[in-house]
Amino acid sequence: METYLIRFQKMVEALENDPNVQITHFHTFPPATSEQIKNVESKLGYPLHSSIKSFYQQTNGLQLLWIFKSNEQFDPKIHFRNSKVLDFFHHYADYFPEEGSIMILPIEKAFLQDWNDQVYFDFMDNDEQQKFANQSYGLLDFHQRIKPFDCFNKYYDMAFLLDGSNNPPVILGDDHQACYTDSFCTTFESYLEFILANKGVISRRNDFYYKYEGHQEEKKLSPLPYFTKEKILDLSVLLLKDILPQCEKSGSSTIGLNTALVQQMAESSKPLTKTQMNYILKNHYAFLSSGGAGGKWQTVNVSGLVLGIYTGAKNNEGEQANFERKHLPPRITLTSIDFPFANFCGCYAKRVDFLGANLSHSLFTDSMLDGVNFGEANLAHVDFSRASLRNANFTNANLQNTDFENCDVTGAIFTGANLKGSRFPGAIVKEVKI
Numbered sequence: 078m079e080t081y082l083i084r085f086q087k088m089v090e091a092l093e094n095d096p097n098v099q100i101t102h103f104h105t106f107p108p109a110t111s112e113q114i115k116n117v118e119s120k121l122g123y124p125l126h127s128s129i130k131s132f133y134q135q136t137n138g139l140q141l142l143w144i145f146k147s148n149e150q151f152d153p154k155i156h157f158r159n160s161k162v163l164d165f166f167h168h169y170a171d172y173f174p175e176e177g178s179i180m181i182l183p184i185e186k187a188f189l190q191d192w193n194d195q196v197y198f199d200f201m202d203n204d205e206q207q208k209f210a211n212q213s214y215g216l217l218d219f220h221q222r223i224k225p226f227d228c229f230n231k232y233y234d235m236a237f238l239l240d241g242s243n244n245p246p247v248i249l250g251d252d253h254q255a256c257y258t259d260s261f262c263t264t265f266e267s268y269l270e271f272i273l274a275n276k277g278v279i280s281r282r283n284d285f286y287y288k289y290e291g292h293q294e295e296k297k298l299s300p301l302p303y304f305t306k307e308k309i310l311d312l313s314v315l316l317l318k319d320i321l322p323q324c325e326k327s328g329s330s331t332i333g334l335n336t337a338l339v340q341q342m343a344e345s346s347k348p349l350t351k352t353q354m355n356y357i358l359k360n361h362y363a364f365l366s367s368g369g370a371g372g373k374w375q376t377v378n379v380s381g382l383v384l385g386i387y388t389g390a391k392n393n394e395g396e397q398a399n400f401e402r403k404h405l406p407p408r409i410t411l412t413s414i415d416f417p418f419a420n421f422c423g424c425y426a427k428r429v430d431f432l433g434a435n436l437s438h439s440l441f442t443d444s445m446l447d448g449v450n451f452g453e454a455n456l457a458h459v460d461f462s463r464a465s466l467r468n469a470n471f472t473n474a475n476l477q478n479t480d481f482e483n484c485d486v487t488g489a490i491f492t493g494a495n496l497k498g499s500r501f502p503g504a505i506v507k508e509v510k511i
Contacts, residue, residue, distance in 0.1 A: 081269055082135040088273055092143055092177070095312060099156050101175070102142040102163060109137040109184045117188045126244035128266035133184040138165065141277050143177040145316065150174035168230050176315070177277040178229040187226035187237070196223050196236075196254050209238070210246065210262060210292045223257050225250060227268075230279050235268060235286075246296070249286040259289050261297035274304040278315065284326050313507070320511055321481075321491070321501045328483035328503015335381035336423075336463045339402060340445040343425035348406040361419060363395025370418055374440045374460060383463075385422035385440045400424040417455075437475075 082105060089103050114133065118124050140163055144156050151174070165182050182190070193199070203215025214222070227235040232253060237245045247268045249260035263271075263286065275281040286297065310325075318325040349357075372390030376383050385401060398419040405411075405426040412432040419439045428448040435455040442460050447467040457477040461484050468488040476491075478498035485505040492510060 080135050081132050084273055085139065085141075088276060089141060092276060097145055097147065097312065097316060098143050099146055099151065099153075100141070100143045100158050101156050102140050102159065102161070104138075104140040104162050105136040106138045106183070108135055109133040113137070113183075113185055117184055120189060121239070123241070123243055126265070128244070128264070128269075132181075132265070132269065138183040138186075139179055139181045140165070141177065141179040142173075142175045143277070144175045147316065148174055148176065166228055168228055170231070172231050176279060178279050179272055179277040180228045182226050182228065188224055188239075190224065192221075192223065192225070192254070196225070196250075196257075197221050207258075209258060210240075212240070223248075223250070225254065227272075229277070229282070233279070233282060235282065237265075238262075246292075248292065249282060251283070251287070258292060259287060261286050261288055261291040261294065263297050263299070267297070267299045267303075270301050270304060271299050274299075274308060275310045276312065278310060278325075280325065281310065311507070317506055317509070317511070321496065321504070321506055321509070322499055324501035324504055324506050326502040331463065331483060333378055333381060334383060334443070334463065336383070336443045339382055339423035339443045340425060340465070343402040343404055343423055343445065346402065346404045346425075348404045349400075349409065351409060354409055354411075357398050357400075358414065358416070360396040361398035361416065364392050364397045365395070365418065367392040367394035369395065369397055370438075372418065374420075374438075376422070376440070376442055376460075376462075383422060383443045385420045385442070387418070387420065387440075390418075400426075405429050 089100065092098050093100055114125070114130060144151055165180055165186065168178065168180060197217060197220035201217040201220060203217050205216040207214050207216050207219040209219060222239040223236050224239060225234040225236040232251060234250045234254065236248055236250050236257060238248055238257070239245050244264055246262040247265055248257050248262055250257045251259065271285065315325045369390045369392035372387050375386045375388060377386060387397060398416065400419065400421045402423045403425070405424060407428040410430055411434055412430050413434060415435045417435055417437040417439060419436065421439055421441045421444055423443045425445045426449060427445055430450045431454050432450050433453045436459060437455045437457045439459050441464050442462045444464045446464050446469055448469065449466070450470045451474050452470050452472040453474060455475045456479050457475050458479065460480045462480055462482045464484050466484055466486045466489055469486065470490045471494045472490055473493040475495050476499045477495055481499065481501045481504050483503040486509055487505055487507045488509065490510045
C-alpha cells in the first residue's frame, strides 16, 4: 500500500487541480526520529501501534488549509498558496473561513502536550466519576488522558484518549475542548482514511463522528476498503450545500430496506388505465372534501418493503388515492391535478407528466420517478426519500420542506424551485441544474 504521505500529496494535488479550490497551506515535515518516538513511548510506558508510528515515521505532523473560491469570505489577496508554516494551534485563536483544515501535531506535542486550563482544570478531582466506553475514570484522570492531535478548528478537534492500550481510541472534541464524550470512538488509522477520503473538510468530522454518548457503541472503523467510490467526498456536492440543504451530509441507514425490489414489483404490475385513474381521482376528491386532508404519513419496513401509513385524518366519504407499488404509465396525463395527501409509496412512474399538479403532503418514498415532469408543481412537504429522480424536472416547483433524503437526483433540474426547508442528506446530486 502506498504510504500515508504519498496519498496525502496526491489528495492535495487533486485539490490544487480543482478550479473551485484555493489551497493556502500544505506542509509536511521531516519524519519523527527514532529518539522522538522512543521518548514518547518511554513516557507513556508502552509502545505505540504500528499505524501511528508509520504516519510519524513519514512526517512529524501535517498542515493543510483550503477554501472554496465561491466562499463569500474568499479574498485572493489573502487566500493564496504560501510557504509559511503555521503554528499548530493556529485555529484555536479564531474562527477562520476555510472549508478544509488538517492540523496534525508532531508526535511529542500530540502525546505529551500539557492541556491544563484547556482540557482539564485545577478544580477537577477524581471523586467525581466519568464513564467512557464501559470503563469508569476519575473526572480529572479522564480529562488528563485526553490528548488533542488534530487541532483543525476553534470549536472542534480530534484527540487520543490514552487508555493504556498501544492503539488508543480517537474521539471528536467539541465546544472548545469542553466535551469529548459525545463521539463515536475510532482508531488513528481509520481517522487518517477518513480525512483522506473527505479531503480534510471541517464539517464532515462532526457529521461522521458526533453522537451523544456515542462512545458507548461499537467503534466506528473506516479502514481503506470502507471508502468505496460512492463514499469518497465529491467536492461538487459540497459546493451545492448552500443551495440543496444538507446535501453534504450522510443520510439515514438504508440497511434492511429493499427499494430496488419495491420498484421492480411496481414496474412488473399491470399499468393503470385512464378509467382506473379517473375512478381513483373521483374517490380521492371525495376523501379530501369530507375531511381527509391534514393527516400525517408514517412508513414501516415489512421484510424489506416500505409501506405507507396515513394517520390523523377524519373522513367519512371517498377513498384516499393509493398508488403503492402501482405502475403509472407515461400516457396518463396528470397535469394540473389537485392531488394532495396521496400515497405514491414505491410506485413506478417514469416520465409521467405532473406539470402544475398539487401533490403537497404526498408520500413518494422508494418510487421510480426518472424523467418525471414536476415543473411548477406544488410538492411542499412531500417525502421522496430513497426515490430515483434522475433527470426529473422541478423547474419553478414548490419544494418547501420537501424531503429528498437518500434520493438519486442526478441530472435533475431545480431552476427557479422554492427550496426553503427542503433537505438532501445522502442524496446523489451529480450534474444537477440549479
